[in-house]
Amino acid sequence: xxxxxxxxxxxxxxQILNAAGVPTADAEIVxxxxxxxxxxxxxxxxxxRLMQYMQMIDDGFVRLGAKVETVRSGGSFTILDANFNxxxxxxxxxxxxxxxxxxxxxxxxxxxxxxxxxxRLGSYSKKAAEQGCTTTMAVxxxxxxxxxxxxxxxxxxxxxxxxxxxxxxxxxxVLDMTTSASAEGKxxxxxxxxxxxxxxxxxxxxxNPTTDPQxxxxxxxxxxxxxxxGFKGSGMSMMIDVFSGMLSGSGICRTDxxxxxxxxxxxxxxxxxxxxxxxxxxxxxxYVESLKxxxxxxxxxxxxxxxxxxxxxxxxxxxxxxxxxxxxWRQINELADRLxxxxxxxxx
Amino acid sequence: xxxxxxxxxxxxxxQILNAAGVPTADAEIVxxxxxxxxxxxxxxxxxxRLMQYMQMIDDGFVRLGAKVETVRSGGSFTILDANFNxxxxxxxxxxxxxxxxxxxxxxxxxxxxxxxxxxRLGSYSKKAAEQGCTTTMAVxxxxxxxxxxxxxxxxxxxxxxxxxxxxxxxxxxVLDMTTSASAEGKxxxxxxxxxxxxxxxxxxxxxNPTTDPQxxxxxxxxxxxxxxxGFKGSGMSMMIDVFSGMLSGSGICRTDxxxxxxxxxxxxxxxxxxxxxxxxxxxxxxYVESLKxxxxxxxxxxxxxxxxxxxxxxxxxxxxxxxxxxxxWRQINELADRLxxxxxxxxx
Numbered sequence: 001x002x003x004x005x006x007x008x009x010x011x012x013x014x015q016i017l018n019a020a021g022v023p024t025a026d027a028e029i030v031x032x033x034x035x036x037x038x039x040x041x042x043x044x045x046x047x048x049r050l051m052q053y054m055q056m057i058d059d060g061f062v063r064l065g066a067k068v069e070t071v072r073s074g075g076s077f078t079i080l081d082a083n084f085n086x087x088x089x090x091x092x093x094x095x096x097x098x099x100x101x102x103x104x105x106x107x108x109x110x111x112x113x114x115x116x117x118x119x120r121l122g123s124y125s126k127k128a129a130e131q132g133c134t135t136t137m138a139v140x141x142x143x144x145x146x147x148x149x150x151x152x153x154x155x156x157x158x159x160x161x162x163x164x165x166x167x168x169x170x171x172x173x174v175l176d177m178t179t180s181a182s183a184e185g186k187x188x189x190x191x192x193x194x195x196x197x198x199x200x201x202x203x204x205x206x207x208n209p210t211t212d213p214q215x216x217x218x219x220x221x222x223x224x225x226x227x228x229x230g231f232k233g234s235g236m237s238m239m240i241d242v243f244s245g246m247l248s249g250s251g252i253c254r255t256d257x258x259x260x261x262x263x264x265x266x267x268x269x270x271x272x273x274x275x276x277x278x279x280x281x282x283x284x285x286x287y288v289e290s291l292k293x294x295x296x297x298x299x300x301x302x303x304x305x306x307x308x309x310x311x312x313x314x315x316x317x318x319x320x321x322x323x324x325x326x327x328x329w330r331q332i333n334e335l336a337d338r339l340x341x342x343x344x345x346x347x348x
Numbered sequence: 349x350x351x352x353x354x355x356x357x358x359x360x361x362x363q364i365l366n367a368a369g370v371p372t373a374d375a376e377i378v379x380x381x382x383x384x385x386x387x388x389x390x391x392x393x394x395x396x397r398l399m400q401y402m403q404m405i406d407d408g409f410v411r412l413g414a415k416v417e418t419v420r421s422g423g424s425f426t427i428l429d430a431n432f433n434x435x436x437x438x439x440x441x442x443x444x445x446x447x448x449x450x451x452x453x454x455x456x457x458x459x460x461x462x463x464x465x466x467x468r469l470g471s472y473s474k475k476a477a478e479q480g481c482t483t484t485m486a487v488x489x490x491x492x493x494x495x496x497x498x499x500x501x502x503x504x505x506x507x508x509x510x511x512x513x514x515x516x517x518x519x520x521x522v523l524d525m526t527t528s529a530s531a532e533g534k535x536x537x538x539x540x541x542x543x544x545x546x547x548x549x550x551x552x553x554x555x556n557p558t559t560d561p562q563x564x565x566x567x568x569x570x571x572x573x574x575x576x577x578g579f580k581g582s583g584m585s586m587m588i589d590v591f592s593g594m595l596s597g598s599g600i601c602r603t604d605x606x607x608x609x610x611x612x613x614x615x616x617x618x619x620x621x622x623x624x625x626x627x628x629x630x631x632x633x634x635y636v637e638s639l640k641x642x643x644x645x646x647x648x649x650x651x652x653x654x655x656x657x658x659x660x661x662x663x664x665x666x667x668x669x670x671x672x673x674x675x676x677w678r679q680i681n682e683l684a685d686r687l688x689x690x691x692x693x694x695x696x
Contacts, residue, residue, distance in 0.1 A: 074621050075453030076424035105423030109455045109617065134590060136484070149651050152642035164587035166594075173590070175583040198576065207645045227575045228546065235523040235654040238639070239512035242482060242521070246514075246631050247622040253631075253638045267615065269457065273422050274595040283594050283601075290601045291586070294500035297555045303497050306583040 002329050003321040004346065009047050010035035012346045016050055016332070019341035020057055023065045026089045033088045033119045038322045041313035044185045045119045048328045051335055053086075061258040062086055062116055068093050071249065076101065077109040079248060084258060087118035094266050095124050099131045102268040111248035112264035114257070115139075122176030122307060124266070125165035129172030132277070133268040138162040140244035140263045142254045147180040148221035150234035153207035155221045158262075159183055160240040164306070167271060168284055174307030179237040180222045187213045187222070200227050240265075350677050351669040352694065357395050358383035360694050364398055364680070367689035368405055371413045374437045381436045381467045386670045389661035392533045393467045396676045399683055401434075409606040410434055410464055416441050419597065424449065425457040427597060432606060435466035442614050443472050447479045450616040459596035460612035462605070463487075470524030470655060472614070473513035477520030480625070481616040486510040488592035488611045490602045495528040496569035498582035501555035503569045507531055508588040512654075515619060516632055522655030527585040528570045535561045535570070548575050588613075 004012075010031045017027035030053070038046030056062045066083035068090045073079065078097055082090035094110040101108035118124070118139065125135040141158030149156050159178040166173045181201045190197045191213035204210045205219035216222065225233025243265040245252040250263030271280055294303050324332075336343045352360070358379045365375035378401070386394030404410045414431035416438045421427065426445055430438035442458040449456035466472070466487065473483045489506030497504050507526040514521045529549045538545045539561035552558045553567035564570065573581025591613040593600040598611030619628055642651050672680075684691045 072622070074455075076456075077454040077617075077622070079622065105453065106425040107422075107455065107457045107615075108424075111622065134595065149639055149642055151648035152639075152644055152651050154643045156639055156642050164584070164591075166587065166590040173586070175587050177580045177583065181577060200576070207643075225574060225577060225580060227548065229529060229548075229573060231652070232525045232573055235525065236512070238521070238654055239514065239523050241635065242514040242632075243512075243617075246628055246635075247482065247617060247619065249623055251631060253634045267455075269425075269591075269595060271595065274420070274425070274427065274459065275597055280594055283599060284590075286601045287589060287594075291497055291500075291504055294497055294504050295502045295555075296500055300499035303500050304579070306586055 001323040001325055003323045005321050006035050006039045006318050008346055009038055009322060009324075012332070012343055013047055013050060015341045015343065016336055016339060017053075019336070019339035020054055021064055022057075022086075026065065026086060029092050030086050030088045033123060036123060037120055039314050039317050040120075040310040041317065042120055042310075044189065046322075047324065047332065049119075051331050054335060054339075056116070056260070061260065071113070076105050076107060077111070079111045079113065081113050081249075082115040084114050084116060084261065087116040087260070087262065087264075090115050091118040091124045091264065092127075094264065095127050098135075098266055098268040099128055099133055102133055102270040106270055106273045108268040110266045110268075111244075112266075113249040115250070115262050115264050116258075117260045118262070118264065120176060121161055121163035122165070122174045122310065125163040125176070126172050126174045126307070128266075128268055129165035129167045129174065132167055132271050134164075134166040134271055135269070136162070136164050136265075136267040138240045138244045138265050140241045140250070140252065142245055142250045142252055142257050142261055142263060143259070146184050146216070146222045147224060147237065148203065149238070150224055150226075150230040153203065153205075153221065157224070157234070157237045157241070159222065160237040160244070162236070162240060166284075167280070168288075168305075169281075171311060172307065173305050174310065176307065177225075179225050179233045179240060181225055181227075181233070182222060184222065187216050191217070349671040349673055351671045353669050354383050354387045354666050356694055357386055357670060357672075360680070360691055361395055361398060363689045363691065364684055364687060365401075367684070367687035368402055369412055370405075370434075374413065374434060377440050378434050378436045381471060384471060385468055387662050387665050388468075388658035389665065390468055390658075392537065394670075395672065395680065397467075399679050402683060402687075404464070404608070409608065419461070424453050424455060425459070427459045427461065429461050429597075430463040432462055432464060432609065435464040435608070435610065435612075438463050439466040439472045439612065440475075442612065443475050446483075446614055446616040447476055447481055450481055450618040454618055454621045456616040458614045458616075459592075460614075461597040463598070463610050463612050464606075465608045466610070466612065468524060469509050469511035470513070470522045470658065473511040473524070474520050474522045474655070476614075476616055477513035477515045477522065480515055480619050482512075482514040482619055483617070484510070484512050484613075484615040486588045486592045486613050488589045488598070488600065490593055490598045490600055490605050490609055490611060491607070492601075494532050494564070494570045495572060495585065496551065497586070498572055498574075498578040501551065501553075501569065505572070505582070505585045505589070507570065508585040508592070510584070510588060514632075515628070516636075516653075517629075519659060520655065521653055522658065524655065525573075527573050527581045527588060529573055529575075529581070530570060532570065535564050539565070
């Protein structure tokens, strides 16, 4: 497997996106998000997505260079229409607007409608946290998703993820989770590897519990978070449909939108207007110390904070580089050839 | 078991609270919250709490008539200090302030510090929803709670509940859940009845899974929501500690505060400024229809929406009355005698 530095992953993504006709400013944003997903260890959201994104361009799902417009705004909120540009473009703008507005009035809410795949929610909530905001962010799928409501068999809900973040030292705590037992991508990875998925993730088309990932693709469904307490994950997913889908204007139960045309809800709190930052930092240290000192189950080396795994992997991969599977690298080169992008600097 | 109308439960609670010296305006709020908890079927938060609240007054945990003060505010937020008055008094004021501010600037955030037990979160988020707001509300415990972080054995987190609500027809959807597998109250109920608790709720003092509720009180801990995916419930609980505890100023890891001196975070969105209400209502009907039409697991009669059980129980109990266990009724009468409250109207 070839290994690349994070800046190289970003540079080669940029070349491909540029060759595909993505305007440079937008291509730079998307390339950076892809490389950063690899850096923190979420390879499923990294450069392997280039092939999918090209397909979305070819299929007309991504509208290159579409302007992200402000639809409505008020004293403490803004609603953006991404107009089916890359979700990363709209979500980055939303962070910029949200942080600015929160600095003015203490908090901000930014909604995005008609937003394509944004990638990792944690990427955006983290950016805002590093600018001094605690945040909540959630995304819904306006069409039928892959998740059955609690007690149901049929796919009616998206994996409707939620992220929450908070400044911590020079970095941030970042929770980033689906309200389903698992993301669909993890089921796909298991299928491709020939593995079973853990119990409690999926049911088959008849509603029977199964660990065979193929059963999900044969009409099964993901289960909501919580197992026997799945009414909690299910209920949270429904409320995210209301916040992210209805209030953004993206909607729900729609079949007239491109795949991935998500609704996004972001909420920002400017910490220093609520509590002096020095006091906040001191509280955070006391809290982290309390959690880290917790007695642990056998085999558990450390109590981890939200996003701590990603922080460590980011440091490691920026130092050591990121290995890209041979097949992914082959597909990226094939794509580059087709588009006329020159990746010779990255092939040695 | 004697049966009472909801207004009678409220009236007798008011008499007792008045006799205990609670100022009338505050007593009316607390009495209403207690009766309404019984109405929706959450008897654990109903009139049986009167005895506990009297104890809290006697112990100086509740400061009668303390003024709820505004500590800080900005364009889109307010921080209240409940000064250890009843939590219900501060939380009702927070709803009033939040709805008003959201109507002005689109959204509002209200924090409460030094807030005693507020009762059911869903009661407040519901009130705001019925005034046209979607809401998020979370409460943290500033001191050691009853929940172990994922991978841990020791109690380090509160049950840190979260509620989300949204207007629906003339009523509302109301999610109201702990981020732990269960509330502590349910473990206590099992203990008193001599029942076991379901698997996955608690561990004993050594971290072993157990279904014996006594083991919780012998130094065990509640588990976070999610079972093998408990890092999700655990992570959400930690973020609630940041939002509700740190940003409110109530703090975390404190041992210098009275029991139940919680931090509260409330977030309000004025729906009609985000989306025309008629369009919202139409989306909601389509969504509910989609969920209700879901194929179901054997034995499941209906896919339930967040808070739907409470809505139905409320209608039923307001029509048929609420049965109060003999022992609870005996304790209430004993309390009334001690305080010199006249409950003869309710004893026949």
